[in-house]
Each structure stands twice: as C-alpha cells, then as structure tokens.
Amino acid sequence: MSFSSDVKGELCRQPMQKKCCQAAELYGILLYCNTFSKDEVRLVTESRPFAQRAEKLFQRAFSWGFDRADGLEADSGKVTLRILDPAKLEAIFDRFGYERGGVLAHHVNLSLLEQDCCRAAFMRGAFLAGGSVTDPRKHYHLELCTSHYNVSNEVVSLLYEMGFAPGRSRRGGSYVCYFKQSETVEDLLTTLGARLSAMEMMNAKVEKDMRNAVNRKVNCDTANVEKTVNAAQVQLDAIRRLEAAGGLEALGDKLCQAARLRLEYPEASLAELAALATPPLTKSGLSHRLRKLCEIAGEVDSR
Numbered sequence: 177m178s179f180s181s182d183v184k185g186e187l188c189r190q191p192m193q194k195k196c197c198q199a200a201e202l203y204g205i206l207l208y209c210n211t212f213s214k215d216e217v218r219l220v221t222e223s224r225p226f227a228q229r230a231e232k233l234f235q236r237a238f239s240w241g242f243d244r245a246d247g248l249e250a251d252s253g254k255v256t257l258r259i260l261d262p263a264k265l266e267a268i269f270d271r272f273g274y275e276r277g278g279v280l281a282h283h284v285n286l287s288l289l290e291q292d293c294c295r296a297a298f299m300r301g302a303f304l305a306g307g308s309v310t311d312p313r314k315h316y317h318l319e320l321c322t323s324h325y326n327v328s329n330e331v332v333s334l335l336y337e338m339g340f341a342p343g344r345s346r347r348g349g350s351y352v353c354y355f356k357q358s359e360t361v362e363d364l365l366t367t368l369g370a371r372l373s374a375m376e377m378m379n380a381k382v383e384k385d386m387r388n389a390v391n392r393k394v395n396c397d398t399a400n401v402e403k404t405v406n407a408a409q410v411q412l413d414a415i416r417r418l419e420a421a422g423g424l425e426a427l428g429d430k431l432c433q434a435a436r437l438r439l440e441y442p443e444a445s446l447a448e449l450a451a452l453a454t455p456p457l458t459k460s461g462l463s464h465r466l467r468k469l470c471e472i473a474g475e476v477d478s479r
C-alpha cells in the first residue's frame with residue numbers, strides 16, 4: 177500500500193456529519209474526478225474506500241448512486257464508477273448551480289463553500305478524486321490535479337484564503353497545484369482530516385533529519401582522524417630522519433622527549449600525546465615542539 181492510499185484510507189474513515197460538508201465534499205470530487213461533463217461523470221480510482229465513500233455521498237445527496245461500477249469486485253487495480261443517466265446528470269448540474277448544456281468551462285461555485293468546514297470538506301473531496309501525496313521517506317510532495325482550467329485557478333485562490341500557498345504547473349491536459357514543504361503538507365493533511373498521516377510524516381522527517389545529522393558527524397570524525405594520522409606520519413618521518421642523522425639526544429631534553437613520545441604513540445592525537453607527557457604538556461606546547469622537530473629535520477635534509 178502506498179502512503180497516498182493510506183492517506184485516502186484515513187480520509188475515508190472521517191465520519192460524514194453535516195449535510196453542508198457532505199455536499200461540499202461531493203462537489204470537490206466532481207470537479208477533480210476524471211470526467212465531469214454534461215454527458216458523463218466518470219471517476220477512476222484504486223482506492224476502494226474512496227469508491228464506497230463516493231457512492232455513499234451520492235446516495236445521501238440524491239438518494240441514488242453510480243450507474244456502473246467496474247472493477248469493484250476485484251481486490252486491487254482500478255475501479256471505474258460512472259453516471260450516464262441524463263436525469264441524474266441534470267440533477268447534479270442543478271444541485272451545484274450549473275446549466276446543463278450551457279458553458280462547459282466549470283467554475284467553482286463559491287456560494288457552496290462559504291463555511292470553513294465546507295472548504296475543508298471540498299478540498300478533501302478534491303484530494304480523494306484528483307490528489308496524491310508522496311511517501312515522506314522519499315520526499316515531500318502533495319498535489320491536486322484537475323482537467324478544468326478555471327477550477328484550478330479558483331482552487332488556488334481558495335487555498336491561499338485558507339493559508340496555503342501552492343505552486344502550479346501543467347501536465348498534459350491537466351492543471352496541477354502542489355506543495356513541497358513538509359510543514360505545509362502536514363498542515364494540509366491535518367486540515368483535510370488525515371491527522372495520523374500528518375503525524376507519520378512528522379516522524380519520518382525527524383528520522384530523516386537525525387540520520388543526516390549522524391552522517392554529517394561520522395564524515396566529520398573521519399576527516400579529523402585522517403588529518404591526525406597524516407600529521408603524525410609527517411612527524412614520524414622527520415623524527416626517524418633525525419635519529420639516522422645523529423641521534424635524538426643532541427636535540428636537547430624538550431625536543432627529545434617530544435620525539436620519543438611520538439615514536440611510542442604513533443597514532444595518538446595531539447591532545448592525547450600532550451596528556452601522556454610527564455609532566456603533562458599543553459596541546460600548543462607539544463605542537464610547537466613537534467613543529468620544531470620537523471623544521472630541524474628539513475634543515476638536516478637540505479645540508
């Protein structure tokens with residue numbers, strides 16, 4: 177099951193309460209389903225809970241349902257629901273304020289969406305019929321897709337009024353508005369009524385952020401270890417050359433002690449090495465001595 181179908185499943189478990197919201201949700205479905213024309217209403221979905229909810233919404237609003245339901249008996253795959261009866265189509269057009277046989281360019285009839293509750297229900301219907309959301313473990317993307325140009329424009333305005341700022345694009349003959357920010361997608365899912373999915377998304381984000389932070393830390397630690405090892409290698413080379421050139425004692429107590437310490441603990445970091453000295457040295461004190469050793473080795477080489 178995809179995240180999208182889980183979200184739709186959760187939305188379909190929302191109780192149908194007020195009449196006004198039931199009509200608004202059905203209206204969202206009509207404007208975002210596959211076909212809503214004077215000849216046909218056609219809704220294609222893989223979500224069985226949604227197919228059942230759509231049928232129930234028609235039953236409640238009109239006391240009748242779809243004329244045909246293909247694929248509903250199968251456990252998976254697409255379900256195609258159709259209304260073809262001219263009398264039913266007439267009733268739908270009347271109910272939502274359209275003239276049947278009039279202009280086919282649908283607009284959003286805002287008089288049906290004056291209440292906040294109805295707007296949320298309308299968006300839920302639109303999402304169920306024409307929306308999808310990507311698994312938040314991959315990336316963040318929620319979109320609504322309709323074939324009606326004006327509807328897309330007006331829904332974008334409506335979303336702005338509800339506090340959401342979608343991006344927009346065209347795909348084939350469809351108009352898409354989308355969201356790519358995790359917080360916005362979470363808020364929208366919550367508004368539509370999918371609280372659990374919004375929570376799941378929040379958790380996925382926390383996990384992802386944590387994984388990234390751990391990776392950054394590991395990379396950083398690895399880089400530091402490499403730096404320490406490289407520096408120690410340079411020091412060891414220098415000390416061995418000095419040993420070969422005449423012994424370490426000739427360098428004096430302080431430098432000799434630092435050189436022996438490095439030889440004894442070739443992989444220790446500067447801080448570790450400083451603590452191992454007797455008496456302990458400061459990091460900068462030891463660093464100074466090791467640098468000096470490298471300098472002298474350089475002078476010996478160039479002689």
Ligand SMILES: [Zn+2]
Pocket residue numbers: 194195196197198200291292293294295297
């Ligand atoms: Zn309402």
